[in-house]
Amino acid sequence: MEHPLKKLIKTENLPHEFCPGCAIGQVYHWVARAIDELGIDMNKVVLVSGIGCCARGVRFVRCDALTTLHGRALAFATGIKLANPNLNVIVVTGDGDGSGIGGNHLIHAARRNVELTVVLLNNGVYASTGGQVAPTTPHGAYTPTTPFGNIEDPFDLCKLLEAAGAVYVARWTTYHVRPAIESIKKGIKKKGFSFIEIIGQCPTYLGRYVLKLYEPVECINWFKNNSIRKELIGNLSKEELANKIIVGEFVDKEKIGLVERYQKLYGKI
Amino acid sequence: MIKPGSYFMLGNHACALGAIYAGCKFFAAYPITPQSEIAEEMSRLLPKVGGIFIQMEDELASICATIGASLTGLKAMTATSGPGFSLMQEGIGYAIATETPCVIVNVQRVGPSTGSIFGQQGDIMQARWGTHGGIYEIIALSPSSVQDLFNLTIQAFNLSEEYRVPVIVLSEASVSHLRETLKVPDINEINLVNRKLATCDPNEYKPFEAPLNECPPMAILGSGYKVYYTGHLHTEEGHPVLSLVRYHLADKVWRRLSNKIKSNIDKIIRLETKYIEDAEIIVIAYGMSARAALKAVMDAREMGIKAGMLRLITIWPFHDSLIRKLCASARSIIVAEVNNGQILYEVKRAVNNDQKVIPLLKLVDTHTPDEILLKIKEVA
Numbered sequence: 001m002e003h004p005l006k007k008l009i010k011t012e013n014l015p016h017e018f019c020p021g022c023a024i025g026q027v028y029h030w031v032a033r034a035i036d037e038l039g040i041d042m043n044k045v046v047l048v049s050g051i052g053c054c055a056r057g058v059r060f061v062r063c064d065a066l067t068t069l070h071g072r073a074l075a076f077a078t079g080i081k082l083a084n085p086n087l088n089v090i091v092v093t094g095d096g097d098g099s100g101i102g103g104n105h106l107i108h109a110a111r112r113n114v115e116l117t118v119v120l121l122n123n124g125v126y127a128s129t130g131g132q133v134a135p136t137t138p139h140g141a142y143t144p145t146t147p148f149g150n151i152e153d154p155f156d157l158c159k160l161l162e163a164a165g166a167v168y169v170a171r172w173t174t175y176h177v178r179p180a181i182e183s184i185k186k187g188i189k190k191k192g193f194s195f196i197e198i199i200g201q202c203p204t205y206l207g208r209y210v211l212k213l214y215e216p217v218e219c220i221n222w223f224k225n226n227s228i229r230k231e232l233i234g235n236l237s238k239e240e241l242a243n244k245i246i247v248g249e250f251v252d253k254e255k256i257g258l259v260e261r262y263q264k265l266y267g268k269i
Numbered sequence: 270m271i272k273p274g275s276y277f278m279l280g281n282h283a284c285a286l287g288a289i290y291a292g293c294k295f296f297a298a299y300p301i302t303p304q305s306e307i308a309e310e311m312s313r314l315l316p317k318v319g320g321i322f323i324q325m326e327d328e329l330a331s332i333c334a335t336i337g338a339s340l341t342g343l344k345a346m347t348a349t350s351g352p353g354f355s356l357m358q359e360g361i362g363y364a365i366a367t368e369t370p371c372v373i374v375n376v377q378r379v380g381p382s383t384g385s386i387f388g389q390q391g392d393i394m395q396a397r398w399g400t401h402g403g404i405y406e407i408i409a410l411s412p413s414s415v416q417d418l419f420n421l422t423i424q425a426f427n428l429s430e431e432y433r434v435p436v437i438v439l440s441e442a443s444v445s446h447l448r449e450t451l452k453v454p455d456i457n458e459i460n461l462v463n464r465k466l467a468t469c470d471p472n473e474y475k476p477f478e479a480p481l482n483e484c485p486p487m488a489i490l491g492s493g494y495k496v497y498y499t500g501h502l503h504t505e506e507g508h509p510v511l512s513l514v515r516y517h518l519a520d521k522v523w524r525r526l527s528n529k530i531k532s533n534i535d536k537i538i539r540l541e542t543k544y545i546e547d548a549e550i551i552v553i554a555y556g557m558s559a560r561a562a563l564k565a566v567m568d569a570r571e572m573g574i575k576a577g578m579l580r581l582i583t584i585w586p587f588h589d590s591l592i593r594k595l596c597a598s599a600r601s602i603i604v605a606e607v608n609n610g611q612i613l614y615e616v617k618r619a620v621n622n623d624q625k626v627i628p629l630l631k632l633v634d635t636h637t638p639d640e641i642l643l644k645i646k647e648v649a
Contacts, residue, residue, distance in 0.1 A: 010495075017511065043491065043492075044491055046490050046491065059497045059509070062495055063495055064490045064491060064494070064495055066497070067498070068500070069500065072329060072333040074330075075331075075334050075337070076333045076334065076337035077337065078334050079295065079337025079340075079345070080338065080340065080341045080490060082321045082323065082334075083294075083295055083321065083337065083338035083339075083343045083345075084341045084490070086491070087490065104326055105329075108325075108326040262321065265316060266316060266319065269316050269317060
């Protein structure tokens with residue numbers, strides 16, 4: 001029997017270069033599944049990525065795809081979307097690419113409310129260069145560039161994107177398969193800037209260095225046990241919440257998107 | 270589009286108008302002096318022709334959005350100055366590697382660093398070698414007048430579309446902020462070049478397959494070809510080459526990036542010469558300094574000195590053999606430029622005679638005719 005998503009995958013480009021148990025496979029699977037379930041024409045989908053482990057996956061999806069420059073995926077995507085608003089432009093990026101070197105583009109794309117969908121896999125480290133500390137690494141974590149523990153605090157990306165003006169913001173982990181796919185679908189359908197953060201395992205670095213877990217499944221179980229739905233946090237104290245990953249939909253609102261604003265502007269000229 | 274005729278216009282505005290006449294439909298930039306009037310004018314003109322103007326958050330984003338729009342089929346341009354040009358270098362490399370047509374206007378200002386906003390010709394070598402890597406060619410054009418800013422911006426689009434390469438218009442503050450007469454032709458009289466588009470069966474299409482001296486037809490995003498673009502070393506199919514032992518699979522594509530320009534250099538190159546047939550002294554200059562050079566050469570001729578001028582319009586690629594041929598009979602060659610010597614060494618290499626080549630370097634603004642005339646008299 002053929003895999004139901006085989007038609008969406010460029011199997012001729014295999015093998016891939018991801019470590020066993022990496023979350024990247026899941027994230028691309030979900031993006032492909034979301035596109036498939038929405039029935040979108042793959043000729044009208046453009047996947048844009050930057051640089052890093054996560055960026056390497058776009059070439060396996062059967063649509064137009066770009067691996068661009070480190071951190072700049074959103075700038076490329078903005079140019080593509082404005083040049084042809086009929087395209088579904090989806091940015092798949094990692095935490096270092098999207099929020100470290102590319103942080104400025106991330107907040108500005110959200111502020112402009114460009115009609116893009118961003119799926120950001122947050123594995124908490126710069127994985128492709130060897131697991132160095134990232135803007136998303138927990139405080140105190142030991143990595144190759146924080147040999148005495150991380151003295152900085154991590155970003156809360158969902159809060160950042162909410163403040164920047166994204167019209168849809170959600171966070172899930174690789175344990176939350178179905179809600180994550182639903183969120184990606186919602187994001188693609190949204191007429192504005194949508195942001196879906198997936199906390200995912202990098203067994204090679206995050207698992208080994210930060211979580212001290214060596215098996216991918218142990219990492220996913222850790223996400224299960226250490227995450228809590230946003231709706232359930234009401235009765236918990238600050239201390240109880242301190243080390244929890246809060247998951248759920250944080251923003252879901254309507255606001256006129258950038259392409260539509262251009263169309264209105266042309267109407268006036 | 271405006272009525273054909275003569276207009277008294279700012280250089281930067283002529284550049285923007287040239288872009289519109291060339292069919293530019295997308296412009297992304299970040300404000301910086303002395304470039305800002307290009308962005309301002311584009312923000313007024315583009316919406317009237319159904320194009321997109323967007324002011325990005327920085328120059329990194331500006332070049333990337335420009336490339337994204339071009340890959341989606343629009344003629345696209347960005348404009349900047351000194352520090353912004355430094356920021357764009359990585360993006361320029363991506364456009365070279367992915368063979369994405371685009372135009373980058375760099376209104377040169379004093380450097381290094383913030384330097385100052387008055388003119389210099391300091392980015393000649395940066396335009397050539399600014400992005401990392403050693404296997405590429407680029408096209409750069411140098412305007413000397415407001416008319417040039419209009420004409421060469423159109424040329425830049427044409428070259429960019431024809432060779433699928435970023436083309437840099439290396440303006441300078443003194444030309445971009447000059448106001449003088451611009452003759453605007455009828456739009457129908459302008460020859461425009463559009464990139465070749467892929468027409469074959471998508472299953473047969475190899476996005477980077479072409480003879481060594483050509484560029485392949487382009488499949489724009491959303492046209493059903495499901496192309497993969499990467500700045501990574503790639504094969505003719507566009508697959509990244511991830512290990513050294515497989516380098517040979519990308520070798521042809523990577524050599525073609527240079528070769529498609531080098532082998533067409535005679536078609537690309539544009540020079541202007543005055544009185545060089547019998548010249549004993551030739552002044553080589555470009556940009557604003559070339560205007561001073563022309564006046565100086567005419568004055569020298571009146572004094573009975575056999576002087577001539579060679580103006581580089583195409584700065585890159587540099588046509589060694591042509592320059593050598595044109596300068597062969599001259600006794601002395603004066604290179605006038607506003608930097609510490611950049612084209613100077615290209616000329617020295619081309620004519621292969623150090624004694625013959627005399628620098629006339631200035632560090633800011635532009636040469637005056639008298640400064641050049643003085644040098645001509647000195648060597649005469």
